Amino acid sequence: MGRGYIVEDVVEKYLSNLSVPGASCVTGLLIGQSSSQRDFVVLAVRTPQKDTEGQGSPSVSRGAGNSLERLDVEWVTEHARQVSRMLPGGMSVIGVFLVTPPELSKEAQNTLRRLIFAVDKHISKGRLWSLTEEDVTEKVTLHICSKTRKVVCRTYDVRDPKSSAKPADWKYQSGVCTSWPLLTCSVGLNLVFPVLEMHVLPQDMEKCMKEGLQTWAKQIEDGLCLINGDAMPGEVELLGGQVKRSKFQSRSIHFYVVYITSGHLSPQAEPQSERRLTASVKVCSGSLTLKGMVQCRAYLHSNKPRAKHATEVIKRDVINTVSSRVEMFLEDLLMEGEDKGTVFVLYFSLGVR
Amino acid sequence: MVVGNIILRLRGSLEFKCQLDSTDVPHVQKVISRTFEALGSQVKAESLVLSLSSSPVFLWPNKGGHATAGEISPNRPCKDLQQLIQTDDQESSRKKSAKKDKNNPTAGIINLTLMTEVTEPGVLSAPTLLRGSKKHHLLQTTLPMDCVVSVLSSESISVVCGTLVGALCSQLGDMEKVALRHMKGTALLIPQPFHFLLPAPVGLVTVVYPAGVPDSQLETQRKELHSLFELPDDRPYLRRANALHFPDEPYKDGYLRNPHVHLNHPALENGKPYLVQGVYSYHHYMQDRVDDNGWGCAYRSLQTICSWFQQQGYVERAVPSHKEIQQALVEVGDKQGSFLGSRQWIGSIEVAAVLDQLLGVTSKIMFVSQGNAECFRELANHFLSEGTPIMIGGGVLAHTILGVAWSETTGQIRYLILDPHYTGAEDLQVITDKGWCGWKGPEFWDQNAYYNLCLPQRPKTI
Numbered sequence: 001m002g003r004g005y006i007v008e009d010v011v012e013k014y015l016s017n018l019s020v021p022g023a024s025c026v027t028g029l030l031i032g033q034s035s036s037q038r039d040f041v042v043l044a045v046r047t048p049q050k051d052t053e054g055q056g057s058p059s060v061s062r063g064a065g066n067s068l069e070r071l072d073v074e075w076v077t078e079h080a081r082q083v084s085r086m087l088p089g090g091m092s093v094i095g096v097f098l099v100t101p102p103e104l105s106k107e108a109q110n111t112l113r114r115l116i117f118a119v120d121k122h123i124s125k126g127r128l129w130s131l132t133e134e135d136v137t138e139k140v141t142l143h144i145c146s147k148t149r150k151v152v153c154r155t156y157d158v159r160d161p162k163s164s165a166k167p168a169d170w171k172y173q174s175g176v177c178t179s180w181p182l183l184t185c186s187v188g189l190n191l192v193f194p195v196l197e198m199h200v201l202p203q204d205m206e207k208c209m210k211e212g213l214q215t216w217a218k219q220i221e222d223g224l225c226l227i228n229g230d231a232m233p234g235e236v237e238l239l240g241g242q243v244k245r246s247k248f249q250s251r252s253i254h255f256y257v258v259y260i261t262s263g264h265l266s267p268q269a270e271p272q273s274e275r276r277l278t279a280s281v282k283v284c285s286g287s288l289t290l291k292g293m294v295q296c297r298a299y300l301h302s303n304k305p306r307a308k309h310a311t312e313v314i315k316r317d318v319i320n321t322v323s324s325r326v327e328m329f330l331e332d333l334l335m336e337g338e339d340k341g342t343v344f345v346l347y348f349s350l351g352v353r
Numbered sequence: 354m355v356v357g358n359i360i361l362r363l364r365g366s367l368e369f370k371c372q373l374d375s376t377d378v379p380h381v382q383k384v385i386s387r388t389f390e391a392l393g394s395q396v397k398a399e400s401l402v403l404s405l406s407s408s409p410v411f412l413w414p415n416k417g418g419h420a421t422a423g424e425i426s427p428n429r430p431c432k433d434l435q436q437l438i439q440t441d442d443q444e445s446s447r448k449k450s451a452k453k454d455k456n457n458p459t460a461g462i463i464n465l466t467l468m469t470e471v472t473e474p475g476v477l478s479a480p481t482l483l484r485g486s487k488k489h490h491l492l493q494t495t496l497p498m499d500c501v502v503s504v505l506s507s508e509s510i511s512v513v514c515g516t517l518v519g520a521l522c523s524q525l526g527d528m529e530k531v532a533l534r535h536m537k538g539t540a541l542l543i544p545q546p547f548h549f550l551l552p553a554p555v556g557l558v559t560v561v562y563p564a565g566v567p568d569s570q571l572e573t574q575r576k577e578l579h580s581l582f583e584l585p586d587d588r589p590y591l592r593r594a595n596a597l598h599f600p601d602e603p604y605k606d607g608y609l610r611n612p613h614v615h616l617n618h619p620a621l622e623n624g625k626p627y628l629v630q631g632v633y634s635y636h637h638y639m640q641d642r643v644d645d646n647g648w649g650c651a652y653r654s655l656q657t658i659c660s661w662f663q664q665q666g667y668v669e670r671a672v673p674s675h676k677e678i679q680q681a682l683v684e685v686g687d688k689q690g691s692f693l694g695s696r697q698w699i700g701s702i703e704v705a706a707v708l709d710q711l712l713g714v715t716s717k718i719m720f721v722s723q724g725n726a727e728c729f730r731e732l733a734n735h736f737l738s739e740g741t742p743i744m745i746g747g748g749v750l751a752h753t754i755l756g757v758a759w760s761e762t763t764g765q766i767r768y769l770i771l772d773p774h775y776t777g778a779e780d781l782q783v784i785t786d787k788g789w790c791g792w793k794g795p796e797f798w799d800q801n802a803y804y805n806l807c808l809p810q811r812p813k814t815i
Contacts (some may be wrong), residue, residue: 185472186472186477187473224404224468226421230409231411260402260470260471261468262365262467276543278494278541278543279494279541281540283488283490284490285486285488287372287485287491288483288484289483289485290480290482291480292479294480326482329482
């Protein structure tokens with residue numbers, strides 16, 4: 001039995017309005033949320049065209065010939081990564097779509113398969129939280145024929161490089177996500193990452209920060225979320241007891257999340273043999289301090305979500321938000337180059353999602 | 354223990370992190386003190402959260418004791434917290450365990466965990482990254498906070514929260530003192546708290562010792578504390594081994610402790626018992642994968658005695674194995690080399706020799722032809738003054754005597770015997786039901802045999 005995708009009406013409109021001149025192909029991303037029972041697609045966005053400064057247009061092919069072969073997979077995956085960064089919690093790139101002229105329909109499946117694996121791999125790079133057994137690893141590929149507008153929907157399990165295409169349902173509906181509950185919380189940060197003596201190059205600093213962030217991410221993963229101030233057991237239905245709302249109501253239910261950590265890794269993580277008698281001493285040439293506050297938001301589907309899904313989705317957003325902020329800082333740092341002897345340098349992040 | 358009081362235990366970790374720009378002592382001390390001061394502020398901050406173990410309740414002690422569960426308001430007495438704790442074994446089928454709780458004053462303890470809230474309401478401040486380029490030493494560790502407070506069960510939750518925060522602050526102060534006292538260069542020994550149940554009126558105290566420094570090197574600290582608490586200066590109360598054993602922490606070595614406390618008193622009219630003091634482990638045949646069935650009884654009795662000296666804090670060495678016992682006897686010249694690896698029996702003289710050689714403990718040897726009033730008086734006095742288990746060897750058997758009892762009205766005498774000939778598993782029910790640990794009458798003594806008793810003496814030390 002294949003998966004069933006419930007898709008927002010606006011996506012249908014978007015896809016049908018895509019301008020696909022002549023024999024060209026268009027790629028794009030499908031954004032939504034997957035749960036064990038059902039999958040939801042709420043947004044579609046095409047891959048933007050590359051600047052035509054002698055680099056050629058990868059997603060729009062001018063002449064005859066197989067434009068699928070000239071598809072710039074790297075460009076598509078990079079776009080996917082940037083879009084991913086901007087999405088609120090609970091939303092992710094769960095698939096790709098491809099519009100081709102009828103003659104390329106046959107090869108389209110192969111291309112889609114290549115794309116979805118590449119996109120998933122690129123997005124998961126540098127992810128600081130780990131997938132659990134309950135996570136859905138099936139991603140959707142959508143092929144649209146530019147002439148007939150016929151839609152072919154297949155899924156692939158991106159965890160299995162040998163997986164074959166499985167058929168899936170693609171159904172349009174209105175108001176899919178209007179009543180999705182929203183979880184918010186703001187997390188304070190005060191993290192100090194030591195830069196060891198031998199690590200003076202910006203690339204080394206990146207390594208120091210990534211290691212430090214990994215430890216912090218583990219604390220967040222092990223932390224506790226109180227939803228509206230309550231420690232709900234994982235299996236409790238989040239929306240239980242709420243009056244059944246019509247799908248057409250515009251107000252979504254808002255949950256405030258209180259985040260508590262024990263400030264250290266769980267005892268099981270520390271093996272007995274490594275119990276220290278003295279404080280660890282590191283000789284450092286400097287340090288990186290991450291301070292401030294991040295606002296985190298996550299949406300959860302409204303199909304009987306449980307407290308544990310809510311906890312998971314907001315936790316991942318906290319980790320992702322901080323992780324992408326730090327990535328942006330590091331990109332700046334790399335551009336800055338080697339430390340020229342300035343004592344303190346301050347980096348601001350102007351973007352607020 | 355004070356009746357009507359509840360004990361709350363708060364444990365958790367606080368991250369200790371500081372930057373040392375130079376390694377000269379005054380600078381290091383200043384930075385360490387400042388870091389402890391900052392931790393003190395952290396503990397008094399509103400972001401401090403206490404999690405009530407095995408329950409969905411979280412408390413904010415610095416917000417007046419505000420709690421998550423609706424039915425717990427800060428004005429409620431703290432004993433209400435106990436009702437919210439979900440225990441694993443609701444049905445206790447063993448009637449013996451009820452007795453255990455009566456004897457252990459810390460049963461019914463409320464455990465809490467130290468946590469921090471990382472959500473911050475209010476003004477949004479975009480994250481910034483500060484890059485510092487000063488060379489320094491980074492000192493980092495986690496402090497193992499462990500506070501115990503005893504409060505009236507009727508005391509309100511908000512007041513109890515204040516008491517707990519106060520305990521945390523004072524423990525940080527103790528830790529700072531210990532850290533600075535034992536610091537060498539940039540090596541900071543981790544301060545570790547230990548809880549002791551001292552005789553009335555002192556009660557429960559917590560002492561912080563530096564990790565890695567053996568008890569033998571901490572005598573000065575203990576002397577100060579002995580005089581502070583007015584403790585006798587000839588027996589240990591504050592060695593690490595004397596630390597209070599909490600009922601919810603099982604012993605990891607698998608040996609049974611003090612099986613005799615689960616027995617009914619001997620059926621004697623006006624019987625007054627004189628018992629072993631403190632804690633020992635029950636050692637018997639077939640343990641530790643050593644098949645000593647038929648020859649090892651005195652060895653096992655000796656092991657029980659060694660376990661007593663270890664757990665009362667007199668020695669730090671582990672209970673010796675049969676091999677180590679035999680080795681010790683060869684070393685003192687009591688036995689030839691061929692003794693090693695053999696299954697030869699040993700008697701009370703050998704037991705005394707090993708106690709002296711391995712533990713530095715001297716013993717009195719008593720010769721007895723059968724149990725009688727004379728013998729009884731000596732034994733009763735021994736349990737009053739020394740309180741150590743006695744090894745008894747005679748005929749073909751060796752046993753351990755843990756106590757005696759005498760009826761003033763009938764003149765009957767009873768002996769509390771721990772039998773090392775038991776070959777089964779560490780099953781308390783079987784051991785007490787079948788009398789492997791039990792009160793015996795005069796029939797215990799063989800009329801035709803002669804007995805040698807080894808009465809170990811407590812060394813005079815703290």
